[in-house]
Every structure is written in C-alpha cells, then in structure tokens.
Amino acid sequence: MGGASLLAGAVGFGGAPAFAAQRARSIPATPVRWIDDAAPALSPGQTFGVPWPRGVLAAKGPLSVTGADGVALPSQHWTIATWPDGSAKWTAHALPAGTDMPATLAVIPGRPAAPQEPVTVREAADRIEIAVGSSIWRIGKSGQALIQSADSDGRRVMDAFELVASVDSAPEKGTRTEFIGRIDKATVEQTGPVRAVVKLEGMHEGAGRRWLPFVVRFYAYADSRHLRIVHSFIFDGDAKKDFLSGLGLRATVPMAAPFHDRHVRLATADGHLFVEAVRPLTGLRRDPGKPFRDAQIAGRAIPPLEGMPKSVSSLLDRIPSWSDFTLEQPTADGFAIRKRTKAGQAWIDATSGTRSLGLGYVGQPTGGVALATRYFWERHPAQIDVRGAAEDKASLTAWLWSPDAPAMDMRSYRDVDGMEEYDAQNEGLAITYEDYEPGWDDASGIARTNELTLWACPATPTAEALSAMAKTNAVPPQLMVTPERIHEAGVLGPWGLPDRSTPMKARIEAQITNLADFYADEVDRRGWYGFWHHGDVMHTYDRDRHQWRYDIGGFAWDNSELSPDLWLWYTVLRSGSGKIFRFAEAMTRHTGEVDVYHLGRFAGLGTRHGVQHWSDSSKQPRVSNAAYRRIFYYLTADERVGDLMRALLTSDQTLEHVEIGRKVPGAKRTPLPKGVIDFSFGTMWCSVAAAWLTEWERTGSKLWRDRLVAGMDSIGRLKYGWLAGSAPYDLKSGRFMGPGDTISLSHLNAVFGAVEINAELLDLLDVPRYRTAWLDYCRWFNADKASWEAKFQMPFKSRNLKEGHSRLTAYVAKETGEATLGTRAWAEFMSGEAGLGLSDGDPRVTIDAPGLIRPLVEWPDVSTNAAAQWGLAAIENLALVPDALASVQGPK
Template sequence: MEVKRLENRSSKGYTTFGSMWEKGKLHGDNISFTLKGENGQVPVQSRVTAYWPDGSIKWAAHTADAEAMGKKAVIDPVLNQEINYGKGKIEVSDMGQDGFRIEAGSVSVLVCKDGDKLFKEALFKGKKYIESARCDALIENRKGEYNKEVNSYKGIVKNAEIVEEGDVRVVVKLSGTHISTENKESKRLPFTIYMEIYRDCPEFRFTHTFFLDIDESKEFIKGVGISFDVPVSGEQYNRHFKALADNGAFSEAGAMLLCWHPRVSDEIYHKQIKGEKIVLDPESEEGRNAIDASKMMPVWDEYRLYQDSSEHFVIRKRTAKENVCLIDGLHGHRAPGVISFGSDEGSVMLGLKDFWQKYPSTLSVKNISKNMATGTIWLVTPDADAMDFRHYEDTGYSQTYYEGFDVFGASAYGIANTSEFAVRFNENVIPSDTELSDFCESIQKKALYIASPEYYHDLRAFGYWSLVRRDSEAENWLEDQLESAFEFYKDEVEVRKWYGMFDYGDFMHTYDKERHSWRYDMGGYAWQNTELVPTFWLWFYFLRTQREDVFTICEAMTRHCSEVDIYHFGKYQGLGSRHNVRHWGCPCKEPRIAMAGHNRMMYFLTGDFRLRDIFDEVKDADFSTIETDPLRFFFDKKEMVYPTHARTGPDWSSYVSNWLTQWEINKNNAYLDKIKTGIEDLKQTPLRLLSGTDFEYDPKTSHLRYIGDRATGGSHLSICQGSEQTWLELTDLLDDPKWNEMLAYYGTFYPLDNETQNKLSGGRIGNRSFAYPFMAAGVIAYGAYYNKDRELGKKVWEILKESLETELKDGAIKAVDVPLAGNQKVLKEIPWVSTNVFAQWCLNAIVALEFVRDDLPESFK
C-alpha cells in the first residue's frame, strides 16, 4: 500500500498512520509489515486495529519516523517472517511498585505505577533533563459571586500499564485522580494519560484526558496542569527563556548583560541574546565588568506565556522575590504554543497542541534562577477566570427555544476534555529558533500519511461515498456546492471565533439573519453537538479531497465531539447531550450524539489510543437508557413490557454503530449477535425496516419489540442521524441479502406520496410523514441502484436540487455581502444557513453520487 504525507504537514518527528487491506488478503497472527521510504527501509512498529468479518486484517496502525519516510512510502505485509532492524525491542523492565524502567536506546525513563509522580529520571545520552513530572489541579469553591476559595489538588497515579511496545516506541497508559492536599477524602477530576517514548528520540509525547466529576453549582475549575521539574545550574546570564510568537521568537536571559554601569561590551550581549553560552574571563576587564554587572541587576525567575483568548496573548515575567509583580514583556495575537528554558544543564522545550484554539492556556516556567526549575503546561490556566460549568438557565424551553423538554437537564458530570502536548530535550542552553519551530510544527501539524482516495474508495472504507469527478456540467455544479459549503464553515470558524477549550471543534446549529449571528443564546439552536452528523459529511469530504484544512477541522471536531459532548461515566455513560447553548445543557441525553461512527475515521487513519477508550465507553450505551429512556415522556412505563425504548434510528442505529466497532476491532462476535438480533426482530415486523420507528427495547437481550407504526419526532429522524451510513456499511459486512433488500426497499418507499405509501403498507403508515427527503437521498439512491431504477435515480437529483431552493431560499450554496455586520467590515453571510441542512445535503450528495451518478441531469440550471 502506497501512502503519501498530507500536504502542509510536518516532515519531521514520529508519526502513526493507518493502512487498510483488502478483505481476505491478510490472514493469520504471524503477519509483520515492512516500510520503504524514499531512501530505503524504515523501522516501523505495527499493530492490527480492525478485522474483516472473515477474520482477515482490515486496518493496521504503523509508527515510524516521518523524516526517514519522506513524502511517499510503501507499507507491505510480510507473512511468517520476523523483521529485524538490528536494535531489537525497546527494553521495558518491570520494577514492581517502583514502576517501569524504559530503556529506548539513548533515552531512559522510570514511569511510575502509583503515587504523585508520572515519571522520574528522564535521561538522554546519560544526562538527566527531567527530575520528575506530576499533575496538579485547582478547584475554586464559591459562596456567592465574589466569595471564592481555591483548593489545591495533587494528581495521584493509581495504575500504569504498557499498551504497546516494540522496536520503535513504547506507549504507557497512566490513570489516576486528583486528591485534595487538605482533605484526602476529596477527590476530583480523574485523568488518563498516554505517554509515548521513542527509541533514541529526546521527545516524549502525551495525550491527556481529564474528566469532570465536580458539583458545577459551586465548584469551578481554576487550573489543570502538568509540571516538569528540570535541573538547572550555572550563571544566571546563561539561563534562558524562549517562546515562539506571531512572528519569530521572544528570547531572554535570566540576567541580561545590557548594563549602563559598569559597561558590558555589545558583543557579549549580542551573543547572549542569540542564545550562545557566555564564558567570561575574570582576568580581563571586559569579563570583570560583565561579572560585576550580573551581580547587580534583577534576575528573572518566572515567565508565563498566557493566551487569554483566540485573539491575544501576553508574555509576563517576574523575579524570585516575594511580593513582587509580574511585568508584561510582549503582547501578540496567536502564540504557536511552544516555549523553552535552559541553563548549563541543557534545555527543555514544552509544546501544547491547539494552544490558542483551545484558550485560555498558559505555558510557564518558574524557579529558573534556582537549582530546580519547573515548567508547566496549564491546560486550564489559573491566569484566567475559573471555568464555570453551570447552565445558562434553571429550566428548559422546549417549544420557544427547541430544547427538547421543559425539564432542567444540564449536567457536565461525566464529560471530558483531551489535549496533546510534548516535551523535548536539547543539549544547548537554549534551542535555536529553527529547532523550536520544527518542534512546534511537529506538534501542531504532526505528519500524517494517507493512501489515495481511489484506494480507500475501492476498499469501501467506512462504507459508501463517491470520488471527485468534474466530467460534466452537473458534476461540476455539485462539486462547487460541496466546496462552497466547506469553505463557508471553514471561514465561519474564524469569523465567529468558534474557539475555546470546550467549544473548539464544534459548529453552531441555526442562523439568525436579523442579528447577523448564529443563535448562540437560543436553547437547541446553538451548538450542533453532532446533530445530523456533520462528522460524517466532513470525514467523507476529506477522504475524497484529502485537503489538509479539511483534516484539521475533522480532527478538531472528532476530539471535541468524542469528549465534551458525551458522558464517559455516571448514569448517562455512552449517551450524549443534544444541541444546546452549553454542550451539556439539553435534557435530551441520547446515544446518537456519542455513537462510535463519529470517531471511527480518525481512529483508523491515525491509530489514536484515546479513541479506542471512547469506543469502550459507548459500547453498552443501550443500558444507560433503562434509566434515561429516549421516549420517556411519550409512553407510560407501567404499560411497557420491555424496560426502555429504541427507535430504529437514531437509537438502535447508534447502538449498531457502537457494536460494529467492537466487532471489527476485537473480533467480538457477541456484538455481532446483538446486531443480528435486532435485524431479525425487524424482519418479523409488518413493514420490516419501515416499521415503527418506535420500539420497546431490552438491553439485556438486544431484542426490539414491535408496538405499532408510530414515529415520535418524525420518520426522518430514523435516517438522518448516521443511520444511513451505518446501515449501508452493513450491506457489505453482513452476509444477509434480506438486510440489503430491506434497506433498498426503505429507499424506494421514502419518497413516495402518502397515498401510495398507504396502499403498499395496507394503511399502516397513516398520516406518518416522511419529511425532508433530501436527508434520505443517499438511501433512496441505494434503492435506485439496487433495483436498477433509472427514474428513481433521476428523482434523487430532483430532491437534492429542490431542497436547496426550499431550505436555503436559493438554488445554490452562496454567500451574500452584508456591510458592517457580524463585527466585520463586510460579512459573508448565508441568511438561511442551517448546519442540519448543510451537513445532510452535502453528505447525501456525496453518497448519492456513488449510486446514481449516471442519472445526473445534463445541468442543474
């Protein structure tokens, strides 16, 4: 399989990428992989990430050095052959309660199994660069608006396990929680950290997740940080701090040799600011002057790079004296998110991915003037106001503001946030600007290798989607619409500043053309929260275009939606919150928001370990609905036979997505049986997949109980929340012609008029509406393809064209210029824009092109 590096991505550093293989090609447990880069063989470490139904390998993940790979590489399977790169596996020694000693060539570290340290004694080429690392948290308690008390919590590791080891890297999973330094019974903010250690590489990478278990009515998060204790020594004028800024770097020394009296030569100061180590000769006048001056000037001990919004950062510093202030050294727009500090002992770089996008955040160092400096990555920074997770109201507004139910349902208990960061060692007192920039790029734009769109398409990666073709006027028009839709949302992220730690990665739901803004303050019209699957739209758009800017948005959306929008523990585990002003605000807690299908693409393309945890957290989401029945306000519990309800879509279809993921990742046939049980139940109903959509449901047996043909919320909900993509993918994975035929019939039935539907169903459909046919266009196209129905194929394109005219009040996706609106000189606005409409229209067009491209009209004009 040939892969290429994604454009505008770092060419350096280690990377993990996915490979996909033809069904039936790679069988057995003794398969290895070789990697050939542009200049020959490259050491690679591989693991299988998914299997086809016949047990053959479907997806694998591979870790290698991007610089050695070059722009293109070839990954090949090798059967029954041990690959030897001459260095053997990285040494991992279990030291009992002391932890794991990892010897990765020139890198050595002791990873802790328990206690208040993540790791100790990080060495590179025998020199200790980090003494230890730890987690800290600050919880602010409030009694009223201005009575605030901040309590310190120390991160305690409860468990450490090696989750991957080989020739190239070791990955350790650390789990724990933060415990109050004042009250050992007070525990808050559980955490999970994946730590990656690479052979001969002076860089550790981390994927850090913290989970909310606070009482949001009175507890506010004031800080979440990871600190690294770093030995420092030598003269203060050889202790340095550097941070990348908007343009170039901010660079200073602890004692700066720019002195009025005694005068220090310009050459010495010039070398110092360049980051060169200064060696002064006390026998010379020049040397004596500089030494004397260094003892009579302020010594800067602490630096902070603080990004307070997506639009502003500040670098501040102060001395080590008590009761002294911080002073501002530099103001700027968007800091790239890396700093470095060092001394005669060498230097350490710290970098946080999406530093300004997930503001407020801080990178800091203190005690640099002493023997042990502490560098801290503040994911939640104490420099900002404490994070407030209260709701914007104390009730719901179901009718006026589309909040589902009128009951209060906001809860942040059980949500999470994940960040990626890295630490790197350097032998010099401070790295060069180029070294710091390369480090920054490898964090912010890590190398990613992908195969061609045609390759993924031929193997039907993630089901059915189409390739880009512009061979006709109609195709050209459609591709223009898809491109315009993406460009509009890409620009909106920047225009509307959809940034922030708990917001970045999401879009808004519905627009307000009178205010020229999104309805950010109107209940269910605010944040999208995966509603109508913009996730599938954007990932399919990436697969077919392979644009780096598309991937960046997909990556951010996946990270946000898989953490902030869903519950990872508690009574709602495996469910998510429907769209709302606050991501966790809606009283509707449903499986569709959290289903695995939103996140599978990123997992298989990048091998991200945290997403594997997400799949485990949602796999049994159906059990959470025993207490939180999605139809609890529509049926009397006392009259039910089964303990809860599931609509064919979006409830059961979301479970199927979760179960499919478990089946393919773990070869767990118990989850396949759950899928088959539901399908068999549907086969026995009067209208098969068209029955319901409301069913009673028993999570213990996975059975659906037919209770008639009522569709709470409308029939369109059964297809537009990822059901179409999940069910279509199953047509290739299940050896069940009846399932394929049921799905095809669903597609042919959906666009029929109500009278015809009732004739075909014996009157069972009644007045049930099959609204928004453009949201079912993909499965309608499948019905046309399955039955070779050219007229139905043409109908698909009529539906998609007409929907643009009715939903957007226009015949195409295009913005208009509005002067002095939205805080813009000229605002590019689509007055009737709705993310529901855009996501579903684009997604269904992409799918429909795969099935009924030959039925396109000559022109859409």
C-alpha cells in the same frame, strides 16, 4: 491501480481464511501522502491507518513502509481491524521522528528496516523505563510523579512531571484548593521498536478529596528526544460548588548553571520566540562584549569570565535575576508575557502578541525541558509558567486552564423560569428549540482531551529548533493513504471519489468543496474557540443579526446534530484535504468528549444541541454515536478515540433509567417489563450498533457480532420492519419485541449515521430479513402520496428532510438496479426540499456595515442540519447512482 489487482491472490472468503496463494507480488504498493502535500520540516513521529480489501492480507502479514526509492524505512505495524473472514481490514503503521522524511511513501509487503535509535521499554517494580538513544524516561506506576525523571545524554534534565489542578469555592473571590494527580493504574500498550505507548489512569487529590479522573498516554517514537502526551480528564464535580480554576501539567527542572547561563524561551506567534536569560547580559550600561552577548542570546554557555571586562564581571551580582515568567493567553486573539524577580515582587510587562504557539522552555547549556500544548490559543484561557528559574529547581507548567483567568463556571446559564413541569418545558422547546429540564443541564461527567509534547533537551535548543518544535506541535504533520487507495479497499460505507465528468457533476462537486471550506473558515471568522467550545460549530444562522444563534436555545452549539462529523470525514476520504482533516479532527475531539457523558447517570449518552454543550435535557446515543469517531480512528489508530468507542458498548443500558420520550405530548406509555425499553431503530439502535460493529472489527469477538445479528434479525421479523420506527427492546438479548404492526416514520431516524452504518452492516452480515426491512424503508420514506396509499392502508403523512433522504432512495436503487429509483433519488435531491439546495456558482457573499461586528461572509439560508445532510446526500448519491443524474435537470 484497480481493485482487481488488489484482490489478486485472495483465494477464499468466509470461515477460515485461505491465504495460501498470497505472495508479496500479489499486494501492490499502497501510496501514502502527507495531508499538506509536502514532507514536513520536522516530523515528531507518525502513526497512520491503511485499509485492505477483504481477503487480501493475512492479519499478521509482514508489511513495510518505503520512500519513493523503494528502500524500506524503519516502521512498525499492527492490525486494528479484521474482516469477517479473518483477513486484515485496517492496519496501523508507525514511523520514527526525523527531519528528512520522504515526500511520498508506500506500504508494501516485506520487512521494515531497523530504526537508528529504537524505542525500548523495561518494567521495574515502581516504574516503566522508556529509552530512545541517550534519552531515558522513567514513568511512574503509582504515586504523584507521572514521570519520575528524564535523562538526556547521560545527564538528568528533568525531575518529577506531575498533573496539577485547583478548584475555587465560588466563581469570584472563592477559596482556592490545590490538587495533584495520583496514579492508580499503569499499562504498557506498546513496546517498540518504533513506537511505545504507556497509559496511566488516576485521580487528582487534595484536602482529603479525590476527583477529576484522568487518563494520560505517553507516546515515544524512535529517533526522538520527546514524548507525545494525550491527556484526558473528566469533570465530575458539582457545578454549583466546584469552580475549576486551574488545570495543568508541570515539569520540575534541575538548575545549577550561573544565572546568566539559565535560559527561558516562550513561543509567540507564527514560529517566533521570546528569548531571554534569567540574568541578562545585554542592554547593560557596561558592555560585557559581543561574544558574551551572542552566546547568551543563542542559549550557549558564555565564554570564561576572565575574558569579560572587570567593569562588568565584578558587578554581575548587581544585575537582577528574573526567576518567574508567565505567558497568558486569555483569548484567542491576544497573549501577554510578564516576568518578576521572585514571589512577592512586582510583575513587569515584557511584551504581548496575538496567538502564541504554546511552547515553553527552561534550562541551561547542559540541558532543559520544553513543553508545548496543541490548540493553545484555540482553547483559551491557556498559560505557560516558568517558576524558580533562579533557584535550584525550576518548574515549567503548561496550563490547559489558566489559574490567572476566571474560574470555570459550569452552572446552568438560565434559571428554571417556571418550567418545572413537562408542559411548560415543551412550551419552551416550542419557542427556543431547547429542551430544558431542571437538573438535567448537568456538566458532571463530561470530558476533554488535550495533546502536548514534552522534550528532554541535552542543551538549550537553537531558536530555529524551538520554532520548528513549536510549529510541529501546533500543527502536527499527518500521513494518510490516498483517497483512491482507500476507496479501492471498499471500507466505510457508500462514498466515491470526486467526479467532475459532466457540468452537473462538476457543479455538485464545487458545492461539496465550497461548503466544507465555508464551515472551516467560519471557525475563525466567528471565533468558535475556547476550552470547552473548540471543535464544535453552531447550529443555525440568524439573518437579521448576521450572527449564529449562540444564545437561542437549541439553535446554538450543534453537538453533532444531523451528522456534520460524518459529512466532514467523508469529505476528507474523498479529497485528502489537510484543512478539512484538521477541522474534522477538532470536531471529533470535541464531540466525543465534551458532548458525551463518561460517568454518572447519563454515562454513554450525549447531549442534544443547546446554548451550553450540556444544557439540553435530551440525553441520547445519537450524539455519543461511535459512527462519528470510526473514520478518524481508522485513519490514525488513535487510542483515546478507541477508548471512547469501547466505552459505548453498553450505553444502551443507560436508557433503562433515562427515558428519551418522557415528554412527548399525548404519547401512550404502555408499561414495559423490567429490562425492556422502547428503542428507535435509527437514532438509538444504529448509534449503539456502530460501537458493536467497531468492537467486532477490532477484536473479532463473536459477542458483538451476535448482538448485531440479534437486533437485525428481530427488526426484520416485525410486520413493518424498519417502517415501524421503534419497538420494545430487550436489553439482555439485544432483540426487539412485539408485532411491529404500525408504521411510524420519523425524519430523524436515518440521519444520525443509520444510512452509513447499515451499508456496512449489510456488506458484512447476511441477515436477509433485515436487508428487506431496510430496503423497504429506503424505498418508501420519500415515496409520493399516490404510491404510498396504493401500497399501505394507512394515511400518507408529510415527510421532512426530503433532500437528505434522497440517499436512501439512491441506496435501494443501487441495491435493486431499478433505474427509476435512481432518477427519483436525484429529483428528490435537486428539489432542495427541507434542505440546502444546489447553488448556481459559489453563493458566498461578503458583507460589511457599521452594524456588524466585523466584515462577514454569509451563505444564504445556511444551517448545519441542512449543510451536513446536503453534503452526505451529494457524496453518496454520486457514489451510488452517478449515471442517473443525466436524466434529471438541476435547479436553475
């Protein structure tokens, strides 16, 4: 289907929306696909976003989701972004849980079907009650129990569900203090009938202290017996004193069945299970009989004891009962399971394995609880504990940080080493590329979000059911609108669909695919795992050691440097690849949480790349950048990421007391009035503007539109516009000040989402001066010396990242129609100057030698800076000036 068909029925733009001619037939079906190209065996409930071309759909237009047969499915939808004319830009859609989801789906105008077991929400004075069929969840509004209790099939299967934590006073042999979460605020965000969401906010408390702020969301879907949990917390302690030694979520499970009818299940690797009872009836010296053994292994109640040989039934009390079980995953590659009869007795080794899927269950034939952690082994050290299974109440704890592992040590990895003053710090930057400053390598204020699933089970599930539950939680199915349909909507900046119509285009497309695959595979090859690390990649490779430079200053963890997040999401938009979607998703979860400060003196800023994610002293909005979160948010309607972007709306204010350029050698610092700061256009203003743009789209608020226009218009009024690079910025009005009569070209200004965000801004807002200023910048950044000196009475200075900046030239070529600029853009790209370069074939090589830690795959001369900018330039140049490629000869 073409864009024209999508636009049928749109009768006006700007001002009040005009939708009088809109009818169901004017909006064609929107195809939706599973990112793994097949319907899942089990769906826990789905939420996905759908983009709409400007002026096509009224913000509250009725929509339905159908299968291939055209029959409406139960669904729920809401608008998450609008165009300036008030029409819907993005809608979100929710589908129930189930095992019989269609392989292909479509979004069409119309009324959805009603779910078989809808979600209902009822508020009382002390709780919020969510009901789905026979499952009832009573969520607390205050106190320590996030969930007060849960029923399934009319029986109580869970008592309190709580957050637990502990902190040690030293990294080794310290005094341990226990904490428990307490709710401060409860908000119902959605009420069904297909999807309900409840948000809880609070702090952990214990020993007279309140700390570790948390946000927990519970998601209930129609036709389900589970809650999806999104758990976020902020580390707000003192890294020199607070060594977090445990962080978990704990369910209390009532137990009344005989010990031989109490069941424990722990997920091992690849969908397999550790299956045991509290009192085993198998392997005994005397055989109870096959019906009894089979029932216990299957998790059913055993037959009446009258049918068991008395030689066994009379001696059941002589069989030890195993009350406590632990599965500990201390590394990404190994777990161990232990059990004991009770506290004070020895632990017995049960088994071990590689990568547990992170699910635990404890219960009885009349019901129990299963709890699973996504990214269980990837974010080690993790743990699952069952305690008190032989008592009246058992507990099931999913530890996000294992209490049996060494405590978190978030102190600086280095000493001051004589670098108290700026001169010495700049010398350190010159040799290790890390911008160190005492006291600025502070972890206080960073966060982490984890996802879990909690099931209220009416009986002990079968092994097959538990295996499916574990696999679904570990790798959740995800729906996504087809790339063709997303592209037709005209959203998210300059990108196009894959084009292999000529040999050179095919060669570029092959490298786009190969490069993303290389990085996705490097995660496992290089073990980029761990609680704080998972989702990030390294910055630069060391060819001598055949190792990424994990221990060399600013060459270590990447922290979004030069926009790998954007590169990966644009790759997803074009391909719909499930592999790259999940890679980019993990990066979004990491970079938006761990690399960003959520409270304290650096709130709203992120940390430049370093050995630790927080170790560099450069705290900047270019890392907290909402441009890196937007695409994931719109594809999934993820509320947590929505919160993160909203929290950045006032992040520019933090720069009044965090001066980014304080160490620049020889910089002339003219005192500025209070409330005025020096603000660069790309790394700073565009990064914060991405948050304002998103908020304007999400809410329609003129406040944020006007702030965007203020910045755009004031840049456009400077003598040299964008070429000035930066200018004094009034924090109150959002306007730039001063004449802007000098040119300052930084190679960083346009490579942190500025190209992509500006493309969206200029599509949405008519600010002629700004358009001129931006197009001038795009035209002249990569210009040759002769052209520059003919235009400007200023000396030509060398540029950097020519390859990546070729997409600026391509942008102005597209906007002006100047064919020579299109040719120039491709010549700049093909030069490979200060970039990755285009390979002839797949450049990856496998190497193996005794001096290597294992057989490795290398991409010659790779760096994440070069990879991200090459990927973005390749994708955008193909979208902007595809035909100009024919006139340029590629590298041999």
